[in-house]
Amino acid sequence: MTETKINQETPVEIAGAGPAGLAAAITLAHAGRQVIVHEAHKRVGHRFGGDFQGLENWTTQNDVLNEFKALGLTTDFTAMPGCNGTAFDSARKSYEIKSDEPLFYLIERGPGPDTLDSALLKQAQSLGVEVRFNSRLRQMAGEGILAAGPRAADAIAVGYHFETDMTDGYWVICDDDLAPQGYAYLLVMKGRGTVKSCMFSSFKQEKCYVQRTVEAFQELVGLEMKNPRPHGGSGNFRIPRSAYSGPHPLVGEQAGFQDTLWGFGMRLAISSGVLAARSLLNDENYDMLWQHELRPQMETSIVNRSLFSLLGNRGYGWFLGNQLARPDLRASLRRQYQPSLIKRLLGPWARHRYSSRRKDITCDHIDCYCVWCREECCVHEQ
Numbered sequence: 207m208t209e210t211k212i213n214q215e216t217p218v219e220i221a222g223a224g225p226a227g228l229a230a231a232i233t234l235a236h237a238g239r240q241v242i243v244h245e246a247h248k249r250v251g252h253r254f255g256g257d258f259q260g261l262e263n264w265t266t267q268n269d270v271l272n273e274f275k276a277l278g279l280t281t282d283f284t285a286m287p288g289c290n291g292t293a294f295d296s297a298r299k300s301y302e303i304k305s306d307e308p309l310f311y312l313i314e315r316g317p318g319p320d321t322l323d324s325a326l327l328k329q330a331q332s333l334g335v336e337v338r339f340n341s342r343l344r345q346m347a348g349e350g351i352l353a354a355g356p357r358a359a360d361a362i363a364v365g366y367h368f369e370t371d372m373t374d375g376y377w378v379i380c381d382d383d384l385a386p387q388g389y390a391y392l393l394v395m396k397g398r399g400t401v402k403s404c405m406f407s408s409f410k411q412e413k414c415y416v417q418r419t420v421e422a423f424q425e426l427v428g429l430e431m432k433n434p435r436p437h438g439g440s441g442n443f444r445i446p447r448s449a450y451s452g453p454h455p456l457v458g459e460q461a462g463f464q465d466t467l468w469g470f471g472m473r474l475a476i477s478s479g480v481l482a483a484r485s486l487l488n489d490e491n492y493d494m495l496w497q498h499e500l501r502p503q504m505e506t507s508i509v510n511r512s513l514f515s516l517l518g519n520r521g522y523g524w525f526l527g528n529q530l531a532r533p534d535l536r537a538s539l540r541r542q543y544q545p546s547l548i549k550r551l552l553g554p555w556a557r558h559r560y561s562s563r564r565k566d567i568t569c570d571h572i573d574c575y576c577v578w579c580r581e582e583c584c585v586h587e588q
């Protein structure tokens with residue numbers, strides 16, 4: 207890490223107005239620092255446009271919304287508690303997902319009025335943060351934070367956004383014929399929904415997996431889509447040796463911070479944004495902060511992913527039956543994300559098995575228009 211002189215008078219620059227960048231901006235502004243956030247697009251949440259996502263609520267005992275409040279972050283966005291739902295295995299056997307407390311909060315992303323992105327933007331601006339839209343930052347001279355989102359694609363989630371008369375809820379299918387080594391999901395909230403295949407392999411066949419996913423949900427739960435619009439995106443999972451680029455902290459998916467098992471990245475994006483801001487405010491080493499706070503959970507999630515990828519269609523039924531029958535599901539999930547002796551021992555094997563930006567032998571990037579190839583091409587053009 208290069209030493210930078212802290213000058214309270216000059217603004218801190220942040221590249222990217224996603225959850226990571228805005229959480230950093232809000233933390234700095236609370237402490238009285240001037241902040242300028244550069245956002246490459248004309249609005250927040252460009253790559254999500256009305257997507258529904260789960261803000262996970264199992265890695266800490268404390269509820270994630272209370273944690274936001276404790277961090278001084280707004281909770282003024284729509285958040286539907288995700289308690290009970292249904293999972294299916296590849297033989298279409300159903301398993302009830304039951305939890306007294308929310309396992310996640312279903313929230314909306316993008317520039318809409320009730321989204322996470324708009325709420326964070328509003329709070330940042332009310333604290334005096336200057337947000338410059340259509341401003342792609344290419345160089346950073348003074349103090350700054352890089353929060354520009356994924357740099358590579360390790361998994362993709364592809365499907366549709368739509369309107370519907372279905373009742374609110376969430377449904378998941380573990381089946382490699384719908385979502386190789388991942389899961390297919392359907393989320394419905396207030397007359398709108400998203401259906402996606404979240405795949406960790408075989409990206410080139412995304413169209414076929416999306417079609418099978420839609421057909422499976424139609425058959426199993428009567429999925430009904432009005433005005434379906436295609437939507438997809440990629441995720442980057444990586445534990446960097448250092449999350450600095452020169453003197454500038456990297457936060458959120460720009461650093462590769464994400465839950466490698468299921469692809470939950472928002473909470474890590476926000477936590478890392480807050481930690482990076484604190485490192486600037488208190489002149490602390492950011493690498494030490496995130497390694498202490500975030501690394502154990504991310505390391506464990508790599509072991510979890512490597513174990514999950516061994517299951518295949520034969521193992522998913524066993525996995526769902528075993529996991530979902532536990533009396534306190536939220537606590538059980540929390541334990542699975544905590545380091546243990548066995549997970550530490552499995553660490554080297556898991557890191558060897560899982561490597562970020564891996565070569566997916568089923569996709570050669572030639573004559574392919576899957577989300578991965580489209581986004582890889584954009585990343586290289588930046």
Ligand SMILES: Cc1cc2nc3c(=O)[nH]c(=O)nc-3n(C[C@H](O)[C@H](O)[C@H](O)COP(=O)(O)OP(=O)(O)OC[C@H]3O[C@@H](n4cnc5c(N)ncnc54)[C@H](O)[C@@H]3O)c2cc1C
Binds near residue numbers: 244344470
């Ligand atoms: C389809 C899909 C579903 C997902 N579902 C979930 C889920 O259910 N739960 C969950 O927790 N996570 C989910 N994720 C992951 C989650 O969305 C991300 O991990 C999270 O948004 C990362 O936040 P971020 O701030 O790091 O990056 P982003 O949200 O990507 O924000 C980065 C911002 O930086 C801007 N930018 C890029 N380059 C520059 C530049 N040079 N200068 C200025 N601005 C720039 C971009 O325009 C963008 O607005 C999902 C991802 C996808 C693709």
